[in-house]
Amino acid sequence: xxxxGYFNINHFTNSDSNSNAHIELVARGGKxxxxxxxxNGLLEQCESTTxxxxxxxxxxxxxxxxxxxxxxxxxxxxxxxxxxxNPIIGKWxxxxxxxxxxxxxxxxxxxxxxxxxxNNWHKVLLYIDNGHWGGGNPNCGGLDTQVITWSGPLAIFRxxxxxxxxxxxxxxxxxxxxxxx
Numbered sequence: 001x002x003x004x005g006y007f008n009i010n011h012f013t014n015s016d017s018n019s020n021a022h023i024e025l026v027a028r029g030g031k032x033x034x035x036x037x038x039x040n041g042l043l044e045q046c047e048s049t050t051x052x053x054x055x056x057x058x059x060x061x062x063x064x065x066x067x068x069x070x071x072x073x074x075x076x077x078x079x080x081x082x083x084x085x086n087p088i089i090g091k092w093x094x095x096x097x098x099x100x101x102x103x104x105x106x107x108x109x110x111x112x113x114x115x116x117x118x119n120n121w122h123k124v125l126l127y128i129d130n131g132h133w134g135g136g137n138p139n140c141g142g143l144d145t146q147v148i149t150w151s152g153p154l155a156i157f158r159x160x161x162x163x164x165x166x167x168x169x170x171x172x173x174x175x176x177x178x179x180x181x
Contacts, residue, residue, distance in 0.1 A: 001027055002175045003053075003155055004096040006117060009089045010164040012057055018160040022056040025097040026156035028148050032069050045069045046140035049148055050156075051129075053097030053111045057162075059084035061125045063109050067138035067146055074144070075135030078127035084113055092117035092168075100177045101149050106130040108177070 003025040012021035026032075029050030037044045048069035054062045062079035066072050084093070094114030102108055111125040127133075134145035155172040159165060 001100070001151070001155065001172065002096065002098045003027060003157070003172050004094065005157055005170040006092050006094050006114075006168045007088075007159075008092045008166040009057060009162055010166065012089065012162045012164075015161045020056055020058065021161040022054050022159065023095060023162070024055075024156070024158040024160070025053045025095060026050050026154075026158055027097065027099050028150065029066075029152040030154055032156070034069060042140055043068065045072075046138075047152070049140065049146075049152070051099055051107070051109055051148060053095070053109065053125075055084070055088070055093075055095050055111070055113070057088055059086075059088065061111055061113075063111070063125065063127050065129065065133060065148065067136065067142065067144060067148075068140050072136045072138030072140065072144070074133055076133070078109075078125065078133075080125050083124040084115055086115065092166075094119075094121065096121060098175065098177070100175065102128070104130075105147065105149065107147055107149060 030047030032048040035044040045068050052064040061083040065074040096112040098110040107129045109127045112121040
């Protein structure tokens with residue numbers, strides 16, 4: 001699947017709650033909740049099993065994997081500092097996240113940025129989850145390195161510690177990836 005949106009951050013807060021100000025494109029899961037109600041023997045928190053593509057106001061980008069909200073977040077997440085050359089506050093920026101399964105059972109995660117809002121996309125981060133990326137303490141019936149090859153019903157555009165932002169041109173769509181040999 002591919003998720004795309006354009007964002008113009010007008011103001012963010014300096015809160016450290018959920019890290020520095022950032023935008024997240026989240027896919028392959030269900031509702032994010034801290035509810036510990038059991039549904040068919042599993043915690044409702046297990047619905048939030050998701051991949052996250054994060055873009056921080058200072059230009060850092062990062063992938064996260066959450067296998068149980070919130071104690072199932074992975075560690076040693078793939079990230080790149082200064083992936084965006086210019087500050088992203090006060091201007092439109094495009095963010096695109098692509099998540100797809102590979103024939104070997106791994107999942108490829110890609111993040112693209114349209115830094116000048118000109119439909120000129122460049123890849124800023126690539127990671128392949130091949131079952132070695134783990135951490136946290138998920139209790140949803142799988143290992144902490146579980147590869148998320150299925151898709152849940154929700155795609156989420158989320159932002160933390162941003163209190164004034166304009167958004168436009170959101171899209172979520174199924175894709176058929178073109179893989180170079």
